[in-house]
Amino acid sequence: MTGAARPPRLALSGLDKRYGARRALAAVTLELAAGTIHGVLGENGAGKSTLVRIVAGALRPDTGSVAIDGTPLPLGAPRAARAAGVGVVFQHFALIGALSVAENLSLGRPETHSTRAWLTSPARLAAAASSLAERHGLAIGDPGARVDTLPVGTRARLEILRALSGPVKVLLLDEPTAVLTPVETAELFTTLRGLRDRGVLVVLITHKLAEALDVCDRVSVMRGGALVTTVATRDLSPATLAHLMIGDAGAPASGALATIAGTASAATAPTATSTRAAARALDAATPTRVAALIVHALSTPGAPGRTALHDVALAVEAGEICGVAGVDGNGQDELVAALYGLIPRGGVARVAGVVVPAGDVLAAQRAGVALIPGDRRREGLAPGLSLWENALLSRPLLARVAPHGVLDVGAARRAAAEIATRYRIVHARLDQPIADLSGGNQQRVVVGRALAALPRLLVAVNPTRGLDIAATAQVQATLTGVAGAGAAVLLISTDLDELRTLCARLFVLYRGRLHGPVAPDDRARLAALMAGLAA
């Protein structure tokens, strides 16, 4: 055996990357052996994604080097990285929506002599796709289907399958389970273990502690762009790991809870005392036990790619967080769009007693509805605009800082700065493009903007998807605070744990119909409703 002399499968040395003033990676050095599953944990903005992109060749570090089996990798060259055996599953899927499943898989496949044929055909691509899927035991459905028509779980499998299509030595997965169901996650882990046993180095980027402890042999913890420690998982308890991730100096999750709870109720309440006063004032204005949202016979038309809603009835009381559970694609998007006036609907919706006309976003906003959309990158933010512009990108907020249609830039920046401070948005400058912020901080902007309008009804869709522990705690505490201050919160989430933690009542959407209410701890009934087994 030459084991002692063998170079590590993946060696990172002195990787450094700056974005302006922000140091995304600080002298990261790490050596990983073949045939292991290695977890990289850290909060949002800790540098995990930056690390992945550098190894994948999608990003060039300022200094440092990457080597595979002792051979240095040319930096910033995705093709060279692929050729060297790096497979990547990106956090935001790098699939091409307009192409079919088989076409996407074919793109990822390096050309070998047997596949170098110039001509191809849908049938040939489909056969290749199916055999690849079979080899790895991942179901992909119809290989001819356009990718943008597929549910997100299938896309995740597709992405993984594509990364596996070449001769993979190192497989990097950036938050692959963020959009998967527990069953899909378990299947994925089985696949990863199989790859490890075949000698592949699997690097799993995650912030889910349980997952890391479940599947990883060792984990590295990152904080603020630097590598904090690398430990074997068998020596770790979840508590220790959480402690390592959040650190002592950074604001711990419990602190975030204390600071953030209740802040959402008033626009000018920097101290806890005045926040509570504002909350009481709101309480007085809206007596408790009043239905803030009443929906009756709500329906939406069906369309390609849309689930029709049928006869949805729902009442949410002021001060309540009401949850809507369900597997993605059962009408969640449509319910939100109908309530917020984004699509036409039938039926009646009242917010605090006022009838909200259908298909009119402005009227919904005036009635006091605010939205935290599920896909912050697509529906929540304008990636090309700056932080302060995004923070105010809502009609009621813009009306405040542009009284006669002319933007008062000074006032706007002050208002944005206030949101940034209140929601602890880590940023370098108010002028910096929102796309430069980490996912957690982007979500803080979306949340802060929704709440700055002082909604009577807050509709939140998967508000903590893809967020780390601290950001999740902060967002959840914010929701609790909003409800505590007298607003109604409709929480639409695919994360059952989150719904159970926050909600007193749950409804379940299944194929466009709303079932319930269900007690959050009635797991059997919830599961039956979500699977469409009970009415």
Add this chain to the structure above:
Amino acid sequence: MTADLIALLTTTIALATPLLLAALGELIGERAGILNIGVEGLMLTGAFAGMLGSYATGSPTLGMLAACATALLLGVLFALWVVTLDVDQVVAGVAINLLAVGTTGVLYRAFFGNTGSALTVAAFAPLAIAPGVALLAPLRQPAPVYAALALVPLVWVFLFRTRLGLRLRAAGEAPHAAESVGVNVVAMRFGAVLAGALLAGAAGGYLSLAYSNTFVEGMSAGRGFIALAIVVFGRWQPLGVLAGSLLFGAASAAQFQLQAAGVAVPYHLLLMLPYVLTLVVLAIASRAARGPAALAQRRSLCATAD
């Protein structure tokens, strides 16, 4: 009546061919994500270079090669701008158009003076297909017409039945995603621009060497822009582009026929016909049309992950 129809059909095919060549070229570029509004200028350059080549050698075939080669050179310049240097595609396209108008005008006057007398060169003759049969007159077209028609299935096979075509389409839909799976987006786009320029040059060569036998300043007459509209109308599909080219060819042909028939409408209005059709068709077709997702986006400004 029959004679009118045969004449209409013959003219339609003759007028559709340059549109078809230019639009197929533009289609390849747009599928790779490059909007080349300089196609008008490339056509004009091709027409001029084609005439010059035929004038110098006496061979329309060599003239056509000159047309393609010159447009290709201009295509290299455009590709360097928009692919290598990642310059805004619309700005670069406008620059190509202005460059072409200026250069061909100056060079034409430099070579042939400002006499205004028509200069004629050797041109492609119509193929003698079934010479005696009046009904088959529309088939008696010069060779480039058949070459253009043959390109329709070839471009389709290339785009939709080859691995290269798949990579090219991926570059036009999601360049970053394509890059991350090993597609050389720069090479794809560079190649697509060159192919488009070549075909635009051929379209120009057709104008001066097959449709006519002379060069007139500004003789592309907006056909490059109509080709852009045809790509949208044809939903970025070769067959759609063929249909669009024939439609616009027919509109232009009808305009001549109506003029010749002495219809009591000012001829200026008739001349507007193909251009008005462009507006109407675009207004209707573009409502449902969905082009390549990354069309005309600069790579450095595309939304990136993280």
